[in-house]
Amino acid sequence: MKSEQVSFKCSECGGPSGERPTTIEYYEQEIFLFDPIICANCLLKLCEEYAVPCANCGGAIPPFSQVGVLKGDCGERLFVHMTTACNSVGSAFHGYFGKGEIRNFVQIEAC
Numbered sequence: 001m002k003s004e005q006v007s008f009k010c011s012e013c014g015g016p017s018g019e020r021p022t023t024i025e026y027y028e029q030e031i032f033l034f035d036p037i038i039c040a041n042c043l044l045k046l047c048e049e050y051a052v053p054c055a056n057c058g059g060a061i062p063p064f065s066q067v068g069v070l071k072g073d074c075g076e077r078l079f080v081h082m083t084t085a086c087n088s089v090g091s092a093f094h095g096y097f098g099k100g101e102i103r104n105f106v107q108i109e110a111c
């Protein structure tokens with residue numbers, strides 16, 4: 001007897017994405033992606049294409065993860081990890097880093 005499997009389609013290549021969430025490891029960071037639905041192969045490609053350097057630890061910040069946003073000296077945005085491993089202080093913003101752009105950008109009240 002087979003248990004019923006719901007198949008999800010990758011929004012990038014249209015292929016089956018397997019199980020949700022899509023889980024990959026990128027530079028020792030585990031990424032669990034629930035939304036959008038992207039297969040592991042495509043997600044890895046997107047990471048390589050859209051990852052930004054962390055202003056705090058210098059590591060790569062993969063897309064589809066929570067980020068902290070700092071204002072640089074010239075008004076540019078600097079991204080930092082929102083992980084305990086990269087414990088950055090003083091970030092006034094945080095948001096959800098999507099495919100090469102920040103999504104759900106929120107300002108935290110400075111205290």
Ligand SMILES: [Zn+2]
Nearest residue numbers: 010013039042
């Ligand atoms: Zn795909």
Ligand SMILES: [Zn+2]
Nearest residue numbers: 054057081086
């Ligand atoms: Zn970092």
